[in-house]
Amino acid sequence: MIYILALAVVCLIIVFVFAFAVLIPSGKEYRLARMEAKKVSYQVDIIQAEYDNVYEKLKALQADNRHIIGAYKTIFNPDRFRKMYEKHFESFSLSELSTHSKDGEFAVYEVNTSSLIQSPQGFYDFLDAVNKSDNITGINFPIHFERDANLIKSSFTMHVYIAGQKSKSHESEAENKL
Amino acid sequence: MRYSFIKPREKRLVSAEFQLLFFFFSITVGMLFASYSYLQIKTLMYESNVETLLAKEETLRQNIIDMNENISFIEIEKQHSEGIYTANTVLKESIHNLFDLVPEKITLSQALLKEDELVLYGVTPSKEVYEYLLLAPLRSIFHRSYTSYYAMPNGWYSFVSKNYLDRELAVQ
Numbered sequence: 001m002i003y004i005l006a007l008a009v010v011c012l013i014i015v016f017v018f019a020f021a022v023l024i025p026s027g028k029e030y031r032l033a034r035m036e037a038k039k040v041s042y043q044v045d046i047i048q049a050e051y052d053n054v055y056e057k058l059k060a061l062q063a064d065n066r067h068i069i070g071a072y073k074t075i076f077n078p079d080r081f082r083k084m085y086e087k088h089f090e091s092f093s094l095s096e097l098s099t100h101s102k103d104g105e106f107a108v109y110e111v112n113t114s115s116l117i118q119s120p121q122g123f124y125d126f127l128d129a130v131n132k133s134d135n136i137t138g139i140n141f142p143i144h145f146e147r148d149a150n151l152i153k154s155s156f157t158m159h160v161y162i163a164g165q166k167s168k169s170h171e172s173e174a175e176n177k178l
Numbered sequence: 179m180r181y182s183f184i185k186p187r188e189k190r191l192v193s194a195e196f197q198l199l200f201f202f203f204s205i206t207v208g209m210l211f212a213s214y215s216y217l218q219i220k221t222l223m224y225e226s227n228v229e230t231l232l233a234k235e236e237t238l239r240q241n242i243i244d245m246n247e248n249i250s251f252i253e254i255e256k257q258h259s260e261g262i263y264t265a266n267t268v269l270k271e272s273i274h275n276l277f278d279l280v281p282e283k284i285t286l287s288q289a290l291l292k293e294d295e296l297v298l299y300g301v302t303p304s305k306e307v308y309e310y311l312l313l314a315p316l317r318s319i320f321h322r323s324y325t326s327y328y329a330m331p332n333g334w335y336s337f338v339s340k341n342y343l344d345r346e347l348a349v350q
Contacts, residue, residue: 001195004193004195004196004199007196007199008199008203011199011203011206014207015203015206015207015210018207018210019210022214023210023213023214023217026214026217026218026221027217029217029221030217030220030221030224033220033221033224033225033228034220034224036224036228037224037227037228037231040228040231040232040235041227041231043231043235044231044234044235044238047235047238047239047242048238050238050242051238051241051242051245054242054245054246054249055245057249058245058248058249058252061249061252061253062252065252065255065256068252068255068256068259069252069255071259072255072259105251105254105255106258120273120274120277123270123273124270124273124274127266127267127269127270128270130266131263131266131267136258136259136262137262137266138262138265138266139265139266139269141291141292141293142290142291142292143269143273143290143291144288144289144290144291145286145288145289145290145291146287146288146289147285147286147287147288161258161259161262163251163255
């Protein structure tokens with residue numbers, strides 16, 4: 001009988017030792033891990049909401065400015081440009097595209113043009129149409145008009161703006177992640 | 179032949195009390211191990227979950243930075259293009275106004291437009307016509323205007339009109 005009682009006491013000690021030395025610390029660890037998971041999950045929810053907001057904003061901005069974004073990415077094609085706008089002129093020629101400078105984030109290409117127009121209206125129509133072109137094109141000074149019999153000879157420079165490589169890669173990186 | 183009237187007690191290796199004790203403690207230890215295992219597994223699951231969430235958080239943060247950069251760049255593009263479109267429209271209006279300014283009596287042969295300068299070449303029937311009909315409006319636009327006249331055989335004058343905008347004065 002004493003033998004069984006002693007065994008029961010030993011077993012009880014083992015149970016208590018196991019409970020206090022292993023089970024309770026393990027329970028604390030579990031509680032901390034659960035709290036940490038909840039905290040991180042809450043943080044992620046907040047960041048996910050912020051991400052959704054920024055994503056919506058970006059998508060709306062991209063949708064509203066689709067033409068401008070595309071125009072800055074489009075490589076200037078002198079032949080296509082000439083074909084699109086020669087209807088405003090009697091004759092219209094473009095010189096070779098040359099790298100001019102950098103304007104902030106944009107590479108600027110300079111194109112010299114010479115043309116013959118019947119009246120200034122042709123030039124006004126061209127200026128209206130160039131704002132809707134495939135590229136971002138600015139007409140620059142000096143502009144020279146000279147009478148040539150019944151026509152007006154005009155020459156001017158255009159600046160074509162193209163988004164820099166760095167900016168382009170940024171944009172495509174972001175698009176890939178979305 | 180029987181030696182005893184009582185039935186012999188069956189002998190066991192372990193007693194019934196010991197068996198009861200062993201059963202009880204086995205159940206207790208089993209439950210303790212089960213609890214411990216459950217806690218360990220759940221802890222590992224939470225830790226793994228935290229790692230996944232932290233990785234997701236990092237990705238989201240990086241994507242937000244990239245998207246904000248993208249938004250800023252689109253806004254720069256928008257602002258830049260609007261500036262260019264406005265400049266083109268203003269240029270069109272300026273040229274329109276310039277040609278509207280020239281009276282029918284005066285014929286222009288050349289016009290050179292620079293950022294702060296306008297040079298006109300043309301013919302006028304008289305100096306007075308030029309001065310009243312063209313020079314006066316030009317003076318109201320430009321800060322400095324200089325005109326040279328050259329008499330022509332038919333009594334008319336050819337003229338060169340140079341007009342300047344002073345940037346400092348324009349800013350004031």
